[in-house]
Amino acid sequence: MKRSKVIGIVSAVGLAGIATAQQYYTVDYANDRLLMVTVTGPTATAVSLGSLGVNVTEPPDLTRHEGVLYMTANVAGAIRIYQVVTSGVFVGQAIGGMPLNVSGNNVAISEGLTSSPTGLLVSYGATSSSTIGSVDATTGLITNPFALPFDGDGLCRMGSTVWAVDGAVTGGNRTLRRTGNTTWALQSTWTNSDYDANDLVNHNSTSVIGTGNRVGSLLTWSKTTNNVQSFIPITGFTSIPVGGIAEVGKPCIKNIPQPNSPWPLYVTVDVNGDSNIQWAGTLTHAGVFRYFKNRLVPAGQEITNPDLTWFQNNVYMVSKIQSTGRFRFDQILTDGAWQGLAVGNRPVNFVTPINHVKALTSDSTNFYVGFGLGTTANLFGTYSPVSNLVTPLGPGAVWDNDGMGWDGSNFYGVDIIANANDQLWQRPPGATSFFTFTATIPSANNDVNDLEWSYLNELAGISGYNWLYRINKVSGTVSFVRIGGDISNEDQSLWGLCRYLECAPFEP
Numbered sequence: 001m002k003r004s005k006v007i008g009i010v011s012a013v014g015l016a017g018i019a020t021a022q023q024y025y026t027v028d029y030a031n032d033r034l035l036m037v038t039v040t041g042p043t044a045t046a047v048s049l050g051s052l053g054v055n056v057t058e059p060p061d062l063t064r065h066e067g068v069l070y071m072t073a074n075v076a077g078a079i080r081i082y083q084v085v086t087s088g089v090f091v092g093q094a095i096g097g098m099p100l101n102v103s104g105n106n107v108a109i110s111e112g113l114t115s116s117p118t119g120l121l122v123s124y125g126a127t128s129s130s131t132i133g134s135v136d137a138t139t140g141l142i143t144n145p146f147a148l149p150f151d152g153d154g155l156c157r158m159g160s161t162v163w164a165v166d167g168a169v170t171g172g173n174r175t176l177r178r179t180g181n182t183t184w185a186l187q188s189t190w191t192n193s194d195y196d197a198n199d200l201v202n203h204n205s206t207s208v209i210g211t212g213n214r215v216g217s218l219l220t221w222s223k224t225t226n227n228v229q230s231f232i233p234i235t236g237f238t239s240i241p242v243g244g245i246a247e248v249g250k251p252c253i254k255n256i257p258q259p260n261s262p263w264p265l266y267v268t269v270d271v272n273g274d275s276n277i278q279w280a281g282t283l284t285h286a287g288v289f290r291y292f293k294n295r296l297v298p299a300g301q302e303i304t305n306p307d308l309t310w311f312q313n314n315v316y317m318v319s320k321i322q323s324t325g326r327f328r329f330d331q332i333l334t335d336g337a338w339q340g341l342a343v344g345n346r347p348v349n350f351v352t353p354i355n356h357v358k359a360l361t362s363d364s365t366n367f368y369v370g371f372g373l374g375t376t377a378n379l380f381g382t383y384s385p386v387s388n389l390v391t392p393l394g395p396g397a398v399w400d401n402d403g404m405g406w407d408g409s410n411f412y413g414v415d416i417i418a419n420a421n422d423q424l425w426q427r428p429p430g431a432t433s434f435f436t437f438t439a440t441i442p443s444a445n446n447d448v449n450d451l452e453w454s455y456l457n458e459l460a461g462i463s464g465y466n467w468l469y470r471i472n473k474v475s476g477t478v479s480f481v482r483i484g485g486d487i488s489n490e491d492q493s494l495w496g497l498c499r500y501l502e503c504a505p506f507e508p
Contacts, residue, residue, distance in 0.1 A: 023248040024201065024218075025069055025086070026211060028240050029056040034084060034092040036248065037218065037234055039209070044218060044234045050092020052084070059198045059211065059243025061154065065115035068336035069246055070137055072100065072113045072122060079110040079124070081137050083338045086248075088314035088331045089385045095338045098140035100124060102133075107142065111198065112155035112164065123152030123164070137337035138294070149184055150176060154199040154210060163187070163208060167196040175200075175208070175221065188221055199244045211245050218245070265500040266452060267315050267332065268462055269296060269306045272493045278302060280315075280332050280340045282500055285454070287468045287481040289494065292340025296332070301345075303328070307403055307450050308498035311362040315498055318348060318360040318369060318383075327357040329367075329385055334500065348383060350390045359404035359413060359450075363429070368393075370401025370413060377401040380411075380427070380434070394432035399425050405451035405459060405497075412437070412459055412473065416447040424451075424471070439476030441469060450497040462497040 021040040028035055034049045060073035062084075069084040075097060082094040099106045100122060112123035112132070120137060123129035129152040133145040154165040161179045173196055175187040196213035203209035207220045209232075216238035217231045234242065266283040270291070273279045281291040297303060303319035310316075315332040330342035348357050348369065356377035359370030367383040369390055377400055381392040402416040411427040413434070421440035428435070441448050441461065448461035448469055461469035466483040483494060 022203065024209070025062055025064075025084075025244075025246045025248060026218075026242045027052070027056065027060050027062065027071070027073075027244045028237070029059060029073075029243050030241050032056055034086075035237075035242065037242075039203075039218065039232060042230065042232060044232045046234050046237050048092075049086070050090070052082075052092055052094040054082070054094050054097065056243075059241070061111065061113040061199050062244035062246035063113045063115050063120065063156070063201075064246045064249060065120055066335070067249065070113065070120060070337070071244060072110055073244075078106055079108075081113075081120075081122075081135060081140055083137060083333070083336045085331070085333070085343065088312070089316070090331050090344045093343060095333070095341065095343060096137060098138065100135060100140045100142060102142050102145070112152040113199075114155035114157045114162065116157060116162075121155060121162075123148060123155055129153060150174070154197055156199075156201045156208070158202045163200060165197045165200050165210065167198060167212065173197065187223075188225070190221075201245050201247055209245065211243050215239060215241050218242075264454065266460065266462075266497050267308060267334065267500040268494045269308070269317070269496045270487070270492050271304060271306065271464075271495050272491055274488065274492070276302075280342070281486065283462075283468065283483065283494075283497070285460070285468070285470075287483045287485075289483050289485040289487050291486050292334070294333075294338055294340040296340060296342050297330075305358055305449070306496040307358060307360040308332075308452075308496035309361045309367070309406075310452075310499045310501070311367065312364060313501070315500065316360065316362070316367070317342060317496060318357050320357070327354060329383065329388075344385070346385050347388045348390060349388050354390070359401045361404045361406045361411065363406050363408075368404065368406075368411065370404050372400075397425075397434040399423070399434050403448060403450035403461070403497075405453055407453035407459065407473070412451050412453075414441065414448050414451055414461065416449065417443075419443070422448050426473075437473075439471060439473070439478065441471065441478055445480055449495050452497045452499055454499075460497060462494055464493045464495055466492065466494050 021038045024037045032052045035046045037046045054075045056073045058074045071082045078099040080097040082096045085093045107124040110124035111129040120135050122135045123132045133142040135142050150166040153167045163177045167173045172191045174189045176184045178184045197210045200210035209220045212219045217233045268283045270279045278296040279291045283289050302322045306319035317330045327348040329346040330344045356372035358377040369383045370377045378396040381390045399415045401413050404413040413425045415423040424437040425434045426437040445467040446463045446465035452460045454460040457474045459471040467480045469480045
């Protein structure tokens with residue numbers, strides 16, 4: 001393993017807004033943060049996206065698989081694999097961290113990580129990365145191993161071709177490539193130790209780009225000749241060691257429903273799933289529920305009364321922690337190996353103790369909560385996940401704000417009324433009090449706990465007794481369907497509802 005760690009001074013600059021620029025993720029492993037680097041010709045700039053939340057002790061490796069960023073890194077004495085959050089409130093956070101292992105035995109070295117059509121590949125070994133295999137990002141288990149005829153210090157895939165770099169501080173460096181299942185072919189060699197490379201990715205039609213031994217710089221070399229081409233110093237980061245590189249990829253264009261569009265998917269939470277495991281999952285307008293693949297929160301952090309919202313292409317949740325009675329704010333991962341996990345666990349605070357946080361929504365600018373200090377959630381205000389504080393907007397109301405949604409024009413909320421129909425309310429932006437709404441939700445199928453704008457003039461609502469409601473906000477008419485799919489018994493209970501807009505997965 002041929003790596004070193006250099007400590008430098010932190011400096012950040014703005015991102016170049018040039019149409020021809022290419023963007024990459026990399027890691028400032030002296031300060032444990034995710035960077036976005038913009039390369040424009042011979043120059044590069046960077047911004048810090050967020051803290052990894054783990055202490056990386058040597059250059060990591062990065063790859064993007066189906067639109068999700070993954071990282072292998074030496075943390076706490078083991079080579080671990082993470083999913084790294086690339087958008088939302090908790091951008092930069094490294095999730096998972098399972099040690100890479102073969103049949104339960106941790107590997108000593110792993111220096112290459114890339115995507116394949118069937119999953120993630122790592123290079124690893126006892127004294128060098130001389131074996132390659134498939135890895136499960138949620139367990140770290142490596143399977144299907146086969147030998148490499150070199151030390152795989154970095155890997156990347158470009159279509160059907162896998163590239164590798166075998167870097168050495170002394171004695172020479174080389175890149176190799178393999179198309180399909182053919183043998184590895186030598187692509188280029190060089191001897192300058194400044195060009196020692198530890199990760200690589202496709203750059204353009206003629207070159208590959210990577211990170212290496214030279215601090216604060218990227219490295220490019222030709223795909224077609226034996227020439228290492230250039231250093232690209234990262235402005236403001238020239239004394240900062242960076243490691244790992246992955247393409248940012250094209251922006252994900254979400255399928256935002258229009259008046260003539262199909263009904264969207266929703267996300268909801270099963271607070272009392274099979275074996276008392278809490279799950280998040282998707283829900284169709286026809287009432288078909290499907291679990292995401294990971295439990296929502298770790299054992300011992302069980303939650304009650306979650307409420308969900310969609311904010312700037314991510315799903316968020318407020319909920320009550322059963323063991324402490326306090327309230328938490330999370331981002332729910334909806335893609336990748338850790339899809340379904342709630343990350344963040346930020347507190348929801350006020351100047352005095354809060355007794356209720358029952359509702360969450362957003363208007364794509366701010367988060368809004370329905371909360372209360374007494375026996376009801378009769379207050380309305382903004383929530384900041386930076387300060388963790390709620391700021392009230394206007395005086396309280398007679399309504400108990402049990403669930404809330406935003407339709408692009410107005411806030412809508414629902415008040416669960418025991419032994420009677422649920423009451424809907426409406427609040428225009430900037431209003432200083434709640435406005436009643438004439439429609440009611442029949443109590444025959446039990447109470448609605450959250451609302452979401454859905455389609456045309458309709459809101460969607462969800463019942464903890466597993467009914468999905470369609471509520472026409474103009475006519476006040478209400479219809480509902482029984483939720484099926486992964487729901488298997490009457491003890492399970494769905495809470496919280498928000499829109500979920502999918503996009504097609506990316507490939508490197």
